[in-house]
Amino acid sequence: MSTSSFLVTGIRKGCARSFRRPFPFSMVQSCLQSTQQPIPAARLPCRVKVSAGKRYAWCACGHSKKQPFCDGAHVKKAPTIAPLRFTPDKDSTVMLCACKQTKNAPYCDGSHFRVIFQDIVKKVKGVFK
Numbered sequence: 001m002s003t004s005s006f007l008v009t010g011i012r013k014g015c016a017r018s019f020r021r022p023f024p025f026s027m028v029q030s031c032l033q034s035t036q037q038p039i040p041a042a043r044l045p046c047r048v049k050v051s052a053g054k055r056y057a058w059c060a061c062g063h064s065k066k067q068p069f070c071d072g073a074h075v076k077k078a079p080t081i082a083p084l085r086f087t088p089d090k091d092s093t094v095m096l097c098a099c100k101q102t103k104n105a106p107y108c109d110g111s112h113f114r115v116i117f118q119d120i121v122k123k124v125k126g127v128f129k
């Protein structure tokens, strides 16, 4: 990555204040960490029964082995992505996002279709290489 594209990426991600002074390594490193993206844990949502008043921590980074809930894996693998805590109002069965691309976290909003489509495009491009 060139320096200018690195700067643009950092500024776009809200790291502009990190670049007002010379580039200490820790600032650059913290900026790089803030650009971490969640990884899809699965391509389809998880159907889960939730209880009213119980607190849940939905995995937002995609590294948890207990999908769709957090197991603390973000501490080492994605320290800038915290789990989303939520408390349902009533007992119900919900579809929790596992692709980690939803705009309505922690619930599935259909964004996983885009992830599936991107996977297909990558496979097709691989065939014609």
Ligand code: FES
Pocket (backbone or CB within 6 Å): 043, 044, 045, 046, 096, 097, 098, 099, 100, 101, 102, 107, 108, 109, 110, 111, 112, 113
């Ligand atoms: S599983 Fe993520 S939006 Fe459906």
